[in-house]
Amino acid sequence: MKTKLVELHDFFGAYFHQDWMIEHGSSEDVISSFLVESDIGILRLVQQEVDSLLNEQRSEQDLRNYLLKELSCYYCYWNEWQTGEQWLLHIANRLDITISQLGRPK
Template sequence: MNTKFEELHDFFGAYFHQDWTIEHESAEEVISAFLTESDIDVLRLVQQEINLLIRDNKDEQKLREYLLKELSCYYCYWNEWGTGEHWLLHIASRLDIMINQLDSST
């Protein structure tokens, strides 16, 4: 198991596992499920780890391999997104919106 990004590994492994397309119609639906099923502390940790992964500046091929082999992500983002960085930034943005909503409701 990847210990550098434990929460990110848990997120991808639990939500973008090999059979994610059986449970969800789209990657956006998967992200929405995660956002509604997770508490704010988990959302913050996943967001932090996504930001750290982006800062690692892996080239596109290495990022694809890392997401699959180390983080157990079985979503082929390159079919919908230009780069892995763009997709990860999108997830981080959705996390930010949800975290802000939860913060403002407390």
């Protein structure tokens, strides 16, 4: 299994791993931890790869399989979100907000 979305794989594998619920109270907490712990360069790369994945316009079932099998994401987003696309758009929005805040001059 080789993925072209290396940074996205690293994000999901490191933050939404099999035991993510032991370390975090919610999926939002997971995303927040990633946003706080990552530098702006990594955030931009992950944002680009989320956009790239969304642009592939995969079917819902294919997206679920890809997230689990190729990107090592063990979060069952369908328990909280209607579609994987909606969840990924939410992640992209959180990334965008954080990147905008970090990119502002102080």
